[in-house]
Amino acid sequence: MAYDPKLEKEDNLFIKKALGRISFNIKDSEFIIKNQKAIRRLYAQDQFPNFTEDMFVDGIKKDAINKSIRRLKDDGQKEVYKDVFKYKYGKQGPGELILYLLVNNIELAGQASGDIITKGNGTYEVKAVKKTKSGIYANQYTGFFLGAFKPNEDADKKFEDVEKGVPSTLKTVLKIKELAVKYKDITGFTSETKTDVGGKIIDTMRTHPRIKTEFALLEKDFAKLAYQYFKEFPVIFFDNRPNQTTYGEILEICKVPQDRIQIERITQDKMKPAVTCP
Numbered sequence: 344m345a346y347d348p349k350l351e352k353e354d355n356l357f358i359k360k361a362l363g364r365i366s367f368n369i370k371d372s373e374f375i376i377k378n379q380k381a382i383r384r385l386y387a388q389d390q391f392p393n394f395t396e397d398m399f400v401d402g403i404k405k406d407a408i409n410k411s412i413r414r415l416k417d418d419g420q421k422e423v424y425k426d427v428f429k430y431k432y433g434k435q436g437p438g439e440l441i442l443y444l445l446v447n448n449i450e451l452a453g454q455a456s457g458d459i460i461t462k463g464n465g466t467y468e469v470k471a472v473k474k475t476k477s478g479i480y481a482n483q484y485t486g487f488f489l490g491a492f493k494p495n496e497d498a499d500k501k502f503e504d505v506e507k508g509v510p511s512t513l514k515t516v517l518k519i520k521e522l523a524v525k526y527k528d529i530t531g532f533t534s535e536t537k538t539d540v541g542g543k544i545i546d547t548m549r550t551h552p553r554i555k556t557e558f559a560l561l562e563k564d565f566a567k568l569a570y571q572y573f574k575e576f577p578v579i580f581f582d583n584r585p586n587q588t589t590y591g592e593i594l595e596i597c598k599v600p601q602d603r604i605q606i607e608r609i610t611q612d613k614m615k616p617a618v619t620c621p
Contacts, residue, residue: 371433374443374451376462386444390423391415400446402464403579409592411445416591428581428591429471437471438581441591458490459579466576467596471583474594479546483617484580484594485607489572512614515565519548519609522561526554540609549605562606569616570601580620595620 367385374382387394398411416424429437432451439451439458448462458469473486489512523532523544529551530544548558577598582589597620607617 366430366432369432371435371451374432374435374440376448376450379443379448379450383444386427390427391420393417393420394444398445401448403442403446403461403467403596405593405596408442408445412441412592424591425585436469437583438469438579438591442469442579468573468576468578469581470578471581472594473584474582479542480605480607480617483605483607483619485542485615485617486583488610488613488615489569512565512568513612515561515568516609516612516614518561519545519558519606522548522554522557526551529553538609538612542608545606545608565606565614565616566601566604569604569614570599573599573601573604573618597621 367382367389369382383394394415398414400407400411412424428441430440431437432440435451436458442459443449443451446459446461449459452458452460452466458467460466468490470484470487472484474484475481517535520532520535520537520540523530523540524535526548527533530547532540532544548554549562577596579596580594582592582594584590599618600621603619603621605617607615609615
């Protein structure tokens, strides 16, 4: 039998530091219920010496999951937790791996619709988000892109991503940039070839008397399209602010209604929404 001594917590911490790894040779398609026990064992051995069975949670329960997350951060493990929280296997996003480790009987959907699939508790999207107490988008969830979603019956085929079958917001993006240039004396936005439109410019168009009526129509179009994504599954919103004590914890879980969807900004010609829960 290979050398297998009983190790103290300090020994495990030393081994983890020596190995210096935050990931393993696992495909994103292998995060299934069948492999959950083995993957948990890997992370308990090499990342979280304090990871024990009493931290496992049945179902998507915000308070219980956050309690376990805070325990993972204990004993000088905050930096390790940050690395694991943001690590992505393939198409995964921040937070999905943490849920897989903590919540019993779930699997990660990979490239399919929905980010996590639970046994008996449905499917959820997972978003790592920003949230501020003041400013333009106070108390709204921002800083994320929409994922893949099915085109609705009215999807404009010209602006549809043919390869993925995903309706694109590019049409609205182009119209917003055109509008910003039209009122460049107000927005300061001078070229439709720019791929980024900041939140301040978006808010100026939303509120300025000369622009707001035209902009409202475009934002309504975006909300209608984005809702085709949000209506499918509840969203688990993770705190993605590294300077906050709640970094990597769940802020809220909800289904986002259409009337709670706004445009935050445009980044690389892709729309970022600002949303709130009911």
